[in-house]
Amino acid sequence: MSQDELLEGVTSADYKYGFSSEIESDTLPPGLNEGVIRAISAKKNEPEWLTDWRLEAFRLWSLMEEPTWANVTYKKPDYQAISYYSAAKKKQITSLDEVDPELLKTFEKLGISLDEQKRLSGVAMDIVVDSVSVATTFKKTLAEKGIIFCSISDAVQEHPALIKKYLGTIVPRTDNYFAALNSAVFTDGSFCYIPKGVRCPMELSTYFRINQAGTGQFERTLLIADEGSYVSYLEGCTAPQRDENQLHAAVVELIAMEGAEIKYSTVQNWYPGDAQGKGGVFNFVTKRGLCERKAKISWTQVETGSAVTWKYPSCILKGDDSIGEFYSVAVTNHYQQADTGTKMIHLGKRTKSTIVSKGICAGHSQGSYRGLVKIGPRAENARNHSQCDSLLMGSGCGSHTFPYIEIQNKTAQVEHEATTSKIGEDQIFYCNQRGIPAEAAIALIVNGYCKDVLNQLPMEFAVEAQKLLAISLEGSVG
Amino acid sequence: MLLSIQNLHAGLEDGTPLLNGIDLRVNAGEVHAIMGPNGSGKSTLANVIAGREEYRVTQGDIVFKEQSLLALTPEERAHLGVFLSFQYPVEIPGVSVSNFIKTAINEHRKARGEEPMDAAALLKMMREKLNLLEMDKSFLSRSLNEGFSGGEKKRNEIFQMAMLQPALAILDETDSGLDIDALRIVAQGVNALKSKENAVVVITHYQRLLDYIVPDFVHVLLHGKIVKSGGKELALELEDRGYDWIKKENAGA
Numbered sequence: 252m253s254q255d256e257l258l259e260g261v262t263s264a265d266y267k268y269g270f271s272s273e274i275e276s277d278t279l280p281p282g283l284n285e286g287v288i289r290a291i292s293a294k295k296n297e298p299e300w301l302t303d304w305r306l307e308a309f310r311l312w313s314l315m316e317e318p319t320w321a322n323v324t325y326k327k328p329d330y331q332a333i334s335y336y337s338a339a340k341k342k343q344i345t346s347l348d349e350v351d352p353e354l355l356k357t358f359e360k361l362g363i364s365l366d367e368q369k370r371l372s373g374v375a376m377d378i379v380v381d382s383v384s385v386a387t388t389f390k391k392t393l394a395e396k397g398i399i400f401c402s403i404s405d406a407v408q409e410h411p412a413l414i415k416k417y418l419g420t421i422v423p424r425t426d427n428y429f430a431a432l433n434s435a436v437f438t439d440g441s442f443c444y445i446p447k448g449v450r451c452p453m454e455l456s457t458y459f460r461i462n463q464a465g466t467g468q469f470e471r472t473l474l475i476a477d478e479g480s481y482v483s484y485l486e487g488c489t490a491p492q493r494d495e496n497q498l499h500a501a502v503v504e505l506i507a508m509e510g511a512e513i514k515y516s517t518v519q520n521w522y523p524g525d526a527q528g529k530g531g532v533f534n535f536v537t538k539r540g541l542c543e544r545k546a547k548i549s550w551t552q553v554e555t556g557s558a559v560t561w562k563y564p565s566c567i568l569k570g571d572d573s574i575g576e577f578y579s580v581a582v583t584n585h586y587q588q589a590d591t592g593t594k595m596i597h598l599g600k601r602t603k604s605t606i607v608s609k610g611i612c613a614g615h616s617q618g619s620y621r622g623l624v625k626i627g628p629r630a631e632n633a634r635n636h637s638q639c640d641s642l643l644m645g646s647g648c649g650s651h652t653f654p655y656i657e658i659q660n661k662t663a664q665v666e667h668e669a670t671t672s673k674i675g676e677d678q679i680f681y682c683n684q685r686g687i688p689a690e691a692a693i694a695l696i697v698n699g700y701c702k703d704v705l706n707q708l709p710m711e712f713a714v715e716a717q718k719l720l721a722i723s724l725e726g727s728v729g
Numbered sequence: 730m731l732l733s734i735q736n737l738h739a740g741l742e743d744g745t746p747l748l749n750g751i752d753l754r755v756n757a758g759e760v761h762a763i764m765g766p767n768g769s770g771k772s773t774l775a776n777v778i779a780g781r782e783e784y785r786v787t788q789g790d791i792v793f794k795e796q797s798l799l800a801l802t803p804e805e806r807a808h809l810g811v812f813l814s815f816q817y818p819v820e821i822p823g824v825s826v827s828n829f830i831k832t833a834i835n836e837h838r839k840a841r842g843e844e845p846m847d848a849a850a851l852l853k854m855m856r857e858k859l860n861l862l863e864m865d866k867s868f869l870s871r872s873l874n875e876g877f878s879g880g881e882k883k884r885n886e887i888f889q890m891a892m893l894q895p896a897l898a899i900l901d902e903t904d905s906g907l908d909i910d911a912l913r914i915v916a917q918g919v920n921a922l923k924s925k926e927n928a929v930v931v932i933t934h935y936q937r938l939l940d941y942i943v944p945d946f947v948h949v950l951l952h953g954k955i956v957k958s959g960g961k962e963l964a965l966e967l968e969d970r971g972y973d974w975i976k977k978e979n980a981g982a
C-alpha cells in the first residue's frame with residue numbers, strides 16, 4: 252500500500268455525530284424580509300430599539316455584497332430559502348429532569364452527559380438547540396458572585412441596559428456581510444457579565460447544535476469582563492448529518508476591561524460534508540475582542556468541522572500593556588475548505604500578541620491561514636510573534652498562508668515564522684515498529700504537532716479535542 | 730529456532746535487487762553480529778525483517794517463532810517480539826518519550842488482549858530502565874528524539890527496547906554516535922536484558938562494541954548476501970584486515 256492509499260484509508264472517517272434528534276419545533280417559514288425580522292423580534296418580545304436595530308442591520312445587509320476574497324469556493328446560500336427562526340417547544344427549565352428526553356439522548360450520543368458534566372467539573376451549561384436556550388444550569392452558584400450567564404434573549408429582557416450599551420460595539424453591524432446578516436436575524440446565543448474583580452469559579456460552557464434541516468444559525472454572544480475579572484469560556488458544537496448545506500453566521504463580541512482576562516476556547520465539529528464533499532455546514536463567523544489597559548484576551552480554537560470555514564477571531568489591543576493571543580488548530584479533510592486566522596490590532600503602548608496556528612490538511616481539502624498584525628502609530632514597543640505551521644497528509648490537499656503585516660510605528664517588533672511539513676513514512680514506520688498501528692500513529696503525531704495549542708485548552712476540553720482530532724483523521728471511529 | 734531466514738531476496742518496488750539470497754538462523758539465547766561495508770544491505774535486511782513497505786520480498790521466507798512474517802504488518806511483527814533499534818531514529822515533535830513508550834506498551838498489551846498498563850507500574854518500570862541505562866528522568870518529558878544528540882537518540886532506542894522486552898532485538902549501528910562511556914553503559918544495558926529466551930542481532934562496523942556484547946556468530950554481508958560466517962574471532966580479523974580480502978574471495982562468485 253502506498254502512503255497515499257494508507258492515508259486515504261486513515262483519513263476517511265465517517266462523521267460520528269450524524270444524527271438528528273426529534274424535538275418538536277416552532278419554525279418560521281423560509282424567507283427574509285422586514286416582516287420576518289419583526290416577527291423574530293416580536294416572538295422574542297424585544298424592546299422597540301432592538302427591533303429598529305435589527306431592521307437597520309437588515310437594510311445595511313441588503314446593500315452589501317457577499318465577500319469573495321477568502322480562499323474558499325462554495326455555492327452561495329439562497330438566503331430566501333432559509334428559515335430564520337426555530338424554537339424548541341419546551342422552555343424554562345431549572346433542572347435536568349425537565350429537559351426534553353430526546354435532547355438528553357442527543358447529548359448522550361455525543362458522549363456529553365449533562366449529568367456527568369455537572370458532577371465532574373461544575374461546568375455551567377447554556378445549551379443552544381435550534382437557536383433557543385433550553386436549559387441553564389449552575390445559575391445559582393454564579394449569581395452568588397454576581398455573574399450573569401444566560402441566553403442573550405433573556406439578557407435582553409433582564410439586563411436591557413447592558414445589552415443596549417454594548418451590543419454591536421465591538422462588531423458593528425456594518426463590519427461585514429455576515430455580521431450584518433447576524434445582527435438582523437440573530438435568534439439566540441449567550442450573554443455573560445463578570446463583575447469587577449471577580450474570578451469566575453468555573454468554566455462557562457455552551458454546546459451549540461444545529462438541529463433543523465434548512466434552519467440557519469445566527470448565534471450572538473456578548474461577553475463582558477469588568478475590571479480585574481477573569482473568565483474562561485468554552486464553546487463547542489457538533490451537528491447532525493445533513494445533505495443540504497447549513498448556514499451558520501455567528502457573531503461573538505468580547506470586552507475585557509482594565510486588567511481583566513478572558514480565555515475563550517472553541518471546539519468546532521460541525522458536519523463537514525461527506526467524503527465526496529456533499530453537504531456540510533457553512534461557517535462564517537465574526538469573533539472579536541477589545542482589550543482595555545492591561546487586559547488579556549486569549550482565543551483558542553480547534554476547528555475540525557464544517558464544509559466551509561471563514562473565521563478570524565481577533566483582538567483590538569486598545570489599552571496600554573494589553574495582550575492578545577490566538578492559538579488555533581484547523582483540520583480539513585475530504586473536500587473541506589477553511590480560511591481562518593486572526594487579526595491583532597495593536598493600538599496601545601507595549602501591547603503584545605502571540606499567534607500560534609497549526610493547520611492540518613488531508614484528503615482533497617484546502618486550508619488557509621490568513622492573519623493580520625497591525626501596529627498603530629501610537630503603539631510604542633508593541634510586540635508580536637506569529638508561528639504558522641501546516642501539516643500535509645497525502646498529496647491531494649493544499650495549504651496556504653497569507654500573513655499581512657502593517658507597521659506604523661518603528662519601535663515595533665514583529666516576528667513571523669512559518670513551516671510546512673508532511674507526516675513522514677519514516678515517522679509512521681517508526682511507530683509501527685514499536686507496535687503502534689498507522690491510525691494510532693497518525694493521531695499521536697498530529698496531537699504532538701498540535702500540542703502548543705491543545706495545552707491552552709482546559710483539561711477536559713483538551714481530552715475531547717484530542718479525541719476529535721483522532722476522529723477527524725482516522726478510519727476507526729470508536 | 731527463534732528466527733530463520735531462508736534464501737531471502739528483496740529489493741525496491743522498481744525491481745532493484747538489494748538482498749540476494751540471505752540465509753540466517755538465530756536461536757534464542759544467541760548473539761549474532763552482522764558486519765559488512767557501507768551499502769552492503771545491513772539496514773535493508775533489518776528493515777525487511779521489521780516489515781518496511783518500501784522493500785518488496787521477491788523470494789524466500791522469514792520465519793519467526795514458527796510463523797512466516799511476510800504477510801504480517803510491521804506492528805504485528807512488533808507485537809510478536811521483533812524490535813529494531815534504528816540506525817537513524819526519527820523525531821516526533823510534541824510527543825514526549827513517556828507518552829510514546831506508554832502508547833507503544835499499551836498497543837502491545839492490546840494485541841495480547843490485555844488492559845492498558847497501570848500508570849504507577851508504568852512509571853516505576855520507566856524509572857528502573859532509565860537507571861539501568863544511566864539516563865536522567867528529564868528524558869521522559871522531552872519530545873521524542875527532537876534535539877537529541879546522536880548518542881541520546883541511540884540510548885533512547887535501547888531504553889525503548891528495555892521497556893518492550895522483545896524476543897528479537899536488531900540493533901542497527903547502535904554504537905555509532907556513542908561516546909566510550911555511553912557505549913559501555915548501553916552494552917551493559919543490552920547484556921542485562923539478555924536471556925535464554927531472547928536473541929540479539931547487532932549490526933556494527935566496529936569490533937569495539939563486540940568486546941562488550943560478545944557475539945556467538947559473526948556474519949559478513951556483501952552485496953546483499955552473507956558471504957562469510959564465523960565466531961567472534963572473525964570480527965577481530967575484519968578489524969585487522971578490512972573487507973578487501975573478502976571482496977576478492979567473492980569477486981569470481
Ligand SMILES: Nc1ncnc2c1ncn2[C@@H]1O[C@H](COP(=O)(O)OP(=O)(O)OP(=O)(O)O)[C@@H](O)[C@H]1O
Pocket residue numbers: 741747765766767768769770771772773774783816
Ligand atoms: N529506499 C531505498 N531507495 C534506494 N536505494 C536504497 C533504499 N534502501 C536501500 N538502498 C540502497 O541499498 C543499498 C544497501 O543499503 P543499506 O542501507 O542496507 O546499507 P548498509 O549496509 O546498512 O550501509 P551502512 O553501513 O552505510 O549503514 C545501498 O546501496 C542503498 O543506497
Ligand SMILES: [Mg+2]
Pocket residue numbers: 771772773816901902
Ligand atoms: Mg545501515
